[in-house]
Amino acid sequence: MFAEERLIGFLHALGQHRGRLSGRHERVQEHDNPHIHQLYQISTLNAIMEGAYDGTVTIEELREHGDFGLGTFNGLNGEMIMIDGVVYQILVDGQVLLVDDQERTPFAVVQFFEPDWQDHLDGPLVFDDLSDLLADHLPSTNYFSAVRIDGQMAAVRARSVARQQKPYRPLIEVVKEQQVFDFVDITGTIVGFRFPEYAQGVNMPGWHLHFISQDRQHGGHVLDFTLAQGHIAVEDTNEFFMELPKNTEFAQADLNKDQSDAIARAER
Numbered sequence: 001m002f003a004e005e006r007l008i009g010f011l012h013a014l015g016q017h018r019g020r021l022s023g024r025h026e027r028v029q030e031h032d033n034p035h036i037h038q039l040y041q042i043s044t045l046n047a048i049m050e051g052a053y054d055g056t057v058t059i060e061e062l063r064e065h066g067d068f069g070l071g072t073f074n075g076l077n078g079e080m081i082m083i084d085g086v087v088y089q090i091l092v093d094g095q096v097l098l099v100d101d102q103e104r105t106p107f108a109v110v111q112f113f114e115p116d117w118q119d120h121l122d123g124p125l126v127f128d129d130l131s132d133l134l135a136d137h138l139p140s141t142n143y144f145s146a147v148r149i150d151g152q153m154a155a156v157r158a159r160s161v162a163r164q165q166k167p168y169r170p171l172i173e174v175v176k177e178q179q180v181f182d183f184v185d186i187t188g189t190i191v192g193f194r195f196p197e198y199a200q201g202v203n204m205p206g207w208h209l210h211f212i213s214q215d216r217q218h219g220g221h222v223l224d225f226t227l228a229q230g231h232i233a234v235e236d237t238n239e240f241f242m243e244l245p246k247n248t249e250f251a252q253a254d255l256n257k258d259q260s261d262a263i264a265r266a267e268r
Helices: 002-016 045-049 059-065 127-137 171-177 260-267
Strands: 038-042 068-072 079-083 086-090 096-098 108-111 117-126 144-160 179-195 206-213 219-237 239-243
Touching (some): 045 260, 059 086, 079 144, 079 179, 079 219, 086 206, 117 127, 171 260
Antiparallel strands (some): 079 086, 117 219, 144 219, 206 219
16 A cells, blocks of 8 residues: 555656655745645635535646645545645545545645644644644734644544535535544544634634544544644645636535534534
8 A cells, every 4th residue: 555655646746747755855946836835725615515516626636736635525425635645535434545636526725735834742732722732833813824743643533424416415414424433542644724714614714634544544534633742744825726616506506604603513
């Protein structure tokens, strides 16, 4: 599995001429890549809340905008996590798959991860304390932030959802049938983003995190976690680009409703 993962990562890096190296890698200079430090998002969270689950962007296209991120797949088929340019799909039964470049996504957030600050952590650190920990390292809560945490997790509670069939139900109904996984004493990686409060409806205000184990066998959308010890890296950005789906599903969705309560229940 690790050999296949490294090969896929290498081929993608070679094909995109980004000069990435395996593990802790270096990239081309900023002027060679206009997307460095730019957060890229497909669709809006309000659209997903309304059931706009048809994928419009391929994974191959998504890679043009980042090597790090999260999202979901066509038909809301599980949870997406992208690490070092490799994309994984965590299905509702907990199975983890490598994703083909032609798979499509209706919602994803990615960027080329270049941390501004990083440090070793001796826990415990829990989800609800993440913002307090990073308060001194974030220039302002009005910007966007990305976080990567690698280490030993005392516990992770994660979820995934099943592929949906049309007519699609709203997300708040789908998550009632979510599969929840409780992992104990597991090594892995958490990736995610923090959106400001004013971005309500575009994305989830606060931290949105996904997890995958070191052996790439377990993971999901993070509901809660406790870090025992590990390494944390954070990047801030003031550049945000959003691409909206060009389909009837999105065009006819009611995106003007206040979904704040429903989002809070669906995401945490």
